[in-house]
Amino acid sequence: MLKVSNVSKTFNPGTVYEKVALTDVDLVLNEGDFVTVIGGNGAGKSTLLNCVAGVYPVDSGTVFIDNANVTKQPEHVRARFLGRVFQDPMMGTAASMGLEENLALAYRRGQRRTLRWGISNKERAYYREQLKTLELGLEDRLGTKVGLLSGGQRQAITLLMATMKKPRLLLLDEHTAALDPKTALKVLLLSDKLIREHQITTLMVTHNMKDAIKCGNRLVMMHEGRIILDIGGEEKKGLTVDYLLEKFEKASGSELVNDRLLLS
Amino acid sequence: MLGLLQGAVSLGLLWAIMTIGVFITYRILNFADLTVEGSITTGAAVSATLVVSGMNPFLATLIAIFAGMGAGLITGLLHTKLKIPALLSGILTMIALYSINIRIMAKANVSLLRVDTVFSPFTAMGLDTRNAVIVFGLICVVAVILVLYWFFGTEIGCSIRATGNNPRMIRAQGVKTDTMIILGLVISNGLVAFAGALIGQFQSYADIQMGIGSIVIGLASVIIGEVLFGTRNFMNTLFSLMLGAIAYRIIIAVVLELGLAPTDLRLFTAITVAIALSFPVFRTYLGTLIKSIKRGP
Numbered sequence: 001m002l003k004v005s006n007v008s009k010t011f012n013p014g015t016v017y018e019k020v021a022l023t024d025v026d027l028v029l030n031e032g033d034f035v036t037v038i039g040g041n042g043a044g045k046s047t048l049l050n051c052v053a054g055v056y057p058v059d060s061g062t063v064f065i066d067n068a069n070v071t072k073q074p075e076h077v078r079a080r081f082l083g084r085v086f087q088d089p090m091m092g093t094a095a096s097m098g099l100e101e102n103l104a105l106a107y108r109r110g111q112r113r114t115l116r117w118g119i120s121n122k123e124r125a126y127y128r129e130q131l132k133t134l135e136l137g138l139e140d141r142l143g144t145k146v147g148l149l150s151g152g153q154r155q156a157i158t159l160l161m162a163t164m165k166k167p168r169l170l171l172l173d174e175h176t177a178a179l180d181p182k183t184a185l186k187v188l189l190l191s192d193k194l195i196r197e198h199q200i201t202t203l204m205v206t207h208n209m210k211d212a213i214k215c216g217n218r219l220v221m222m223h224e225g226r227i228i229l230d231i232g233g234e235e236k237k238g239l240t241v242d243y244l245l246e247k248f249e250k251a252s253g254s255e256l257v258n259d260r261l262l263l264s
Numbered sequence: 265m266l267g268l269l270q271g272a273v274s275l276g277l278l279w280a281i282m283t284i285g286v287f288i289t290y291r292i293l294n295f296a297d298l299t300v301e302g303s304i305t306t307g308a309a310v311s312a313t314l315v316v317s318g319m320n321p322f323l324a325t326l327i328a329i330f331a332g333m334g335a336g337l338i339t340g341l342l343h344t345k346l347k348i349p350a351l352l353s354g355i356l357t358m359i360a361l362y363s364i365n366i367r368i369m370a371k372a373n374v375s376l377l378r379v380d381t382v383f384s385p386f387t388a389m390g391l392d393t394r395n396a397v398i399v400f401g402l403i404c405v406v407a408v409i410l411v412l413y414w415f416f417g418t419e420i421g422c423s424i425r426a427t428g429n430n431p432r433m434i435r436a437q438g439v440k441t442d443t444m445i446i447l448g449l450v451i452s453n454g455l456v457a458f459a460g461a462l463i464g465q466f467q468s469y470a471d472i473q474m475g476i477g478s479i480v481i482g483l484a485s486v487i488i489g490e491v492l493f494g495t496r497n498f499m500n501t502l503f504s505l506m507l508g509a510i511a512y513r514i515i516i517a518v519v520l521e522l523g524l525a526p527t528d529l530r531l532f533t534a535i536t537v538a539i540a541l542s543f544p545v546f547r548t549y550l551g552t553l554i555k556s557i558k559r560g561p
Contacts, residue, residue: 079438094430
């Protein structure tokens with residue numbers, strides 16, 4: 001489904017700000033995989049996701065989605081395969097546009113935009129139905145400007161936008177990190193439900209070890225631009241935070257686990 | 265007094281088309297486009313030159329619109345393909361257009377006295393020049409508003425709006441934002457050139473200087489329109505822009521009547537825009553002031 005081979009990425013090469021973000025990363029996702037990615041700050045988790053999404057070009061290596069080589073494809077072309085939710089809840093929606101307009105933009109992902117009217121009445125009914133499943137009372141606020149909604153509501157909408165037209169691959173980039181704990185849990189449960197219901201292949205980056213253990217069928221740990229752990233199947237089900245920390249220390253050869261990783 | 269008002273309304277209606285063009289870049293695309301200072305003159309220069317050479321004024325105006333669109337295309341390419349910052353891209357095109365406009369006219373101005381213009385069919389029906397401009401200007405503005413209202417509701421129009429609002433989000437939805445920025449600039453400068461063509465034919469001359477300061481006039485009209493007439497929905501906003509452009513002309517006519525020298529107008533306009541743009545700052549400041557007064561010493 002997704003095949004990342006030998007991907008390396010260095011930011012600002014040749015300057016004092018040089019930062020190696022990814023070194024020879026290999027990752028294969030099979031159809032229906034729900035992979036969680038954890039690691040400390042600067043481990044390369046988000047860079048990996050952004051390289052898959054085509055936000056910036058890779059220095060070397062290839063990215064295949066559905067047997068199509070997308071390594072050189074720009075972001076907007078790859079978008080037809082991808083559903084994406086960002087860390088910043090403000091990032092996934094257009095604030096000054098209406099709720100239904102945002103959904104309509106997402107519903108046409110990967111399609112040619114024409115001079116047809118932006119939203120049809122038939123769609124409107126469908127959006128209302130979809131919004132009902134979020135159980136946030138948004139189904140009666142189709143015309144509301146998204147900027148007037150809360151961060152949690154906007155993140156839930158972004159999730160709906162990313163999955164409503166079923167993507168081949170869903171990319172979740174620490175999408176609950178900027179929310180308060182209660183809302184974060186809600187959004188996480190919603191993600192889990194949508195992913196299961198539609199059986200969407202997913203790559204989810206998170207800072208939260210418990211979430212990473214709880215969700216998905218595979219767990220990948222990154223450190224300094226490399227994948228140092230890849231646990232799936234039965235082993236994944238029995239994982240604990242302590243076990244992961246121990247594994248992390250062994251694999252990375254360091255006892256330094258950053259505070260954010262521990263506290264969460 | 266009535267004559268003064270008539271003059272202000274007629275000129276305001278023509279500038280309303282330019283104001284709507286400025287609104288598309290400044291508000292919808294979030295792109296401060298200075299190309300307009302050149303493309304408004306281009307519109308006047310192209311149409312005036314062609315009309316003098318004997319072309320049908322309506323056809324000449326149409327060609328002027330295409331010339332303005334070309335100017336917008338250049339700015340768009342400079343910004344998206346060559347990665348030149350928005351403000352600078354517009355300035356570069358504007359500067360280049362100064363030379364091009366003189367090339368088009370072959371001199372610094374073209375007179376349209378005693379030549380048929382787009383307003384002639386209306387004066388032939390017995391209207392005086394100002395009323396002819398009001399009638400035809402109103403037809404044009406309303407047509408522009410209706411077409412834009414439709415366009416920005418279509419899939420492409422929605423994508424342009426989203427590009428100005430959140431480019432990252434709309435790229436993730438598969439839209440090429442570069443194309444949307446170029447498209448917005450093309451439409452905007454086409455409208456600005458349209459306004460330039462009509463203004464030139466109304467004033468009976470095209471002049472190389474006529475674009476100077478036009479961006480500030482456009483912004484002033486946008487802000488006056490939004491503040492005075494509201495932005496409840498898109499249709500309301502578009503009509504507010506029209507009324508804003510007219511209101512601006514009325515204000516100018518009044519201050520001129522009160523004795524302000526015409527050369528001081530630009531200073532006056534700049535101050536008006538500065539005050540209007542800094543309004544949020546003053547509001548916050550006033551808000552805290554009022555709170556602290558309520559709280560007592």
